Amino acid sequence: MPDAFDLLILGSGSTAFAAAIGASELGARVAMVERRTLGGTCVNRGCLPSKNLIEAARLVRDAAHPRYDGLVPAQLVVDFPALIGQKDQVVRDYRAKKYNAVADGMSDLQILDGSAAFDSPTSVSLDGRTIAADRFLVATGSRPIVPKIPGLDSVPYLTSDLLDADEAGRLTDLPESLIVLGGGYIAVELAQMFSRLGSRVTIVARSGLLRGYEPELGATLSEVFAAEGIEVLANTRTDGVSGNSQGVAVTVETPTAGRILRAQRLLAATGRRPNTDDLGLDQIGVELDADGYVVVDAELRTKVAHVWAAGDVIGGQHGSQMATPVGARQGRIVAENAFKGARRRVDHEVIPRAIFTDPPIGVVGLTEAEVKAKHFPAVSATTPLKYVPRAGAIHRPEGFVKMIASTIDERILGVHMIGESAAEVIHEAAMAMHFKATIDDFIDLIHVYPTMSEALKIGAQAFRKDVTKLSCCAE
Amino acid sequence: MDQSIVFIDLGVGGMTCDGCVVHVTKALEAVPGVANATVDLASRSAVVTANPGVATEALAAAVHATGQYNAFERRRRPASNA
Numbered sequence: 147m148p149d150a151f152d153l154l155i156l157g158s159g160s161t162a163f164a165a166a167i168g169a170s171e172l173g174a175r176v177a178m179v180e181r182r183t184l185g186g187t188c189v190n191r192g193c194l195p196s197k198n199l200i201e202a203a204r205l206v207r208d209a210a211h212p213r214y215d216g217l218v219p220a221q222l223v224v225d226f227p228a229l230i231g232q233k234d235q236v237v238r239d240y241r242a243k244k245y246n247a248v249a250d251g252m253s254d255l256q257i258l259d260g261s262a263a264f265d266s267p268t269s270v271s272l273d274g275r276t277i278a279a280d281r282f283l284v285a286t287g288s289r290p291i292v293p294k295i296p297g298l299d300s301v302p303y304l305t306s307d308l309l310d311a312d313e314a315g316r317l318t319d320l321p322e323s324l325i326v327l328g329g330g331y332i333a334v335e336l337a338q339m340f341s342r343l344g345s346r347v348t349i350v351a352r353s354g355l356l357r358g359y360e361p362e363l364g365a366t367l368s369e370v371f372a373a374e375g376i377e378v379l380a381n382t383r384t385d386g387v388s389g390n391s392q393g394v395a396v397t398v399e400t401p402t403a404g405r406i407l408r409a410q411r412l413l414a415a416t417g418r419r420p421n422t423d424d425l426g427l428d429q430i431g432v433e434l435d436a437d438g439y440v441v442v443d444a445e446l447r448t449k450v451a452h453v454w455a456a457g458d459v460i461g462g463q464h465g466s467q468m469a470t471p472v473g474a475r476q477g478r479i480v481a482e483n484a485f486k487g488a489r490r491r492v493d494h495e496v497i498p499r500a501i502f503t504d505p506p507i508g509v510v511g512l513t514e515a516e517v518k519a520k521h522f523p524a525v526s527a528t529t530p531l532k533y534v535p536r537a538g539a540i541h542r543p544e545g546f547v548k549m550i551a552s553t554i555d556e557r558i559l560g561v562h563m564i565g566e567s568a569a570e571v572i573h574e575a576a577m578a579m580h581f582k583a584t585i586d587d588f589i590d591l592i593h594v595y596p597t598m599s600e601a602l603k604i605g606a607q608a609f610r611k612d613v614t615k616l617s618c619c620a621e
Numbered sequence: 622m623d624q625s626i627v628f629i630d631l632g633v634g635g636m637t638c639d640g641c642v643v644h645v646t647k648a649l650e651a652v653p654g655v656a657n658a659t660v661d662l663a664s665r666s667a668v669v670t671a672n673p674g675v676a677t678e679a680l681a682a683a684v685h686a687t688g689q690y691n692a693f694e695r696r697r698r699p700a701s702n703a
């Protein structure tokens with residue numbers, strides 16, 4: 147029997163890769179098990195393909211709505227299969243460079259294909275084989291929830307897996323019309339993308355758009371969507387689904403009336419759940435919470451001392467978020483805790499996030515509701531982006547930045563922005579918060595003129611004065 | 622057979638050349654209770670011959686103190702099984 151691996155990682159996503167690289171640098175012999183495609187969700191059917199297609203959809207939209215008098219709208223022809231073809235190529239290239247080649251370059255890493263489940267505390271079974279290891283990392287990620295809607299099991303429907311480059315669930319034809327179930331970030335990104343590429347899109351959301359985020363973000367996005375011709379049915383219950391490969395009918399109950407919606411395709415984007423059902427974790431004593439997430443301590447250790455978990459599979463514990471760079475950071479921490487005795491704890495105080503709608507959204511830190519729930523004494527200031535010189539100069543005045551500051555020491559506790567370049571601008575706020583910046587730190591920093599980052603300087607000034615009266619360069 | 626001797630298998634990270642092997646060997650052999658250490662670059666591992674009282678943490682700390690390398694314990698074997 148071959149020697150046991152020092153570390154066996156279940157999964158091969160960004161969390162797994164960060165852990166594998168870290169552990170290997172520390173001298174460990176590592177194996178990684180994958181049952182779908184190497185690289186996991188982000189590269190194959192998540193961040194990368196969605197951001198690729200969203201940008202293409204923006205080009206189509208901008209050509210048809212150029213914002214400037216003197217630029218004549220143009221109709222770009224969308225060759226959807228070709229668009230999907232280039233997306234698949236981007237995914238395959240990126241996967242080859244950032245995952246396969248990296249794995250090939252690590253002499254002490256073995257990639258094993260198949261579906262793994264624990265058969266003892268020190269081994270997993272993998273398609274009939276037993277693989278032993280001294281330590282384990284559960285990094286099996288998450289998958290789309292199948293919502294409990296009568297009739298859904300007998301109707302063809304899409305999930306975000308439609309983005310995949312190589313699997314059966316991938317989408318290659320543009321739906322003429324699409325009903326999107328869900329109002330979270332994946333739902334709104336994909337809804338706008340399909341709408342801009344030419345589908346007639348209806349969103350059905352149980353509450354409003356982007357529940358859990360600062361409420362004004364979802365409200366602003368709803369206005370943008372309405373203006374773009376996306377129908378948003380908020381506070382709407384879905385009662386049933388019927389249909390076939392030609393089309394679907396969805397029975398919904400809006401706050402005012404019952405309706406039957408019809409479309410060619412249905413996309414279920416109502417959230418994600420952890421891949422922990424069939425891992426045999428309970429048999430070896432690893433605890434799961436009520437939603438199936440692996441329970442970990444702040445060092446990412448499970449209830450079993452030599453088993454760690456990280457990434458999407460731990461959900462929101464210890465302030466974590468289900469996002470690629472968060473999982474990758476955690477993977478690195480697991481490697482150091484497992485092989486260096488580092489006892490590092492996760493630090494999730496500052497996690498910048500973006501939602502790649504147009505206008506994009508960038509958020510970091512606490513929402514006003516979270517601040518209230520924690521009884522922090524705080525104030526907020528919301529500044530419309532029309533007061534940011536660049537927004538006016540390039541005809542992109544829509545959106546706002548909302549900053550939340552402590553009234554004890556004026557530290558910035560949260561920044562929530564929707565508008566041009568928000569996904570980039572949010573990093574300044576994140577770095578500032580990392581160094582515990584105050585309102586004055588944002589005001590005193592000279593910002594490049596004219597940039598959207600000035601929104602943060604102006605947004606901070608809004609705590610002190612009427613920003614509608616600022617001169618050039620926000621002074 | 623001397624009952625008070627064990628072999629301790631270590632994984633060693635960060636070594637890129639023979640010089641590294643020398644550094645890690647010296648670091649391990651300086652730990653009180655260690656008789657000798659055999660460090661292998663290719664397999665990124667070491668076998669330490671020591672008395673059973675030598676703690677894992679002491680070996681890891683000695684290697685960490687070099688500033689460049691990492692070591693962790695794989696297992697301990699009684700010398701009679703060698």
Ligand SMILES: Cc1cc2nc3c(=O)[nH]c(=O)nc-3n(C[C@H](O)[C@H](O)[C@H](O)COP(=O)(O)OP(=O)(O)OC[C@H]3O[C@@H](n4cnc5c(N)ncnc54)[C@H](O)[C@@H]3O)c2cc1C
Pocket residue numbers: 156157158159160161162179180181182183185186187188189191192193194196197260261262263285286287288306309332421424425456457458459468469470471473
């Ligand atoms: C449409 C979409 C868009 C997204 N956009 C963004 C974005 O813009 N930015 C961002 O930061 N995040 C984004 N995310 C989230 C991001 O993709 C995830 O947070 C991230 O991929 C999680 O990484 P992970 O390594 O924890 O898990 P995963 O990447 O899901 O990897 C887990 C792997 O484990 C494998 N696996 C599961 N069970 C087993 C088993 N028993 N045996 C063997 N293998 C197994 C799975 O097949 C999978 O490949 C997006 C997600 C989606 C779906």
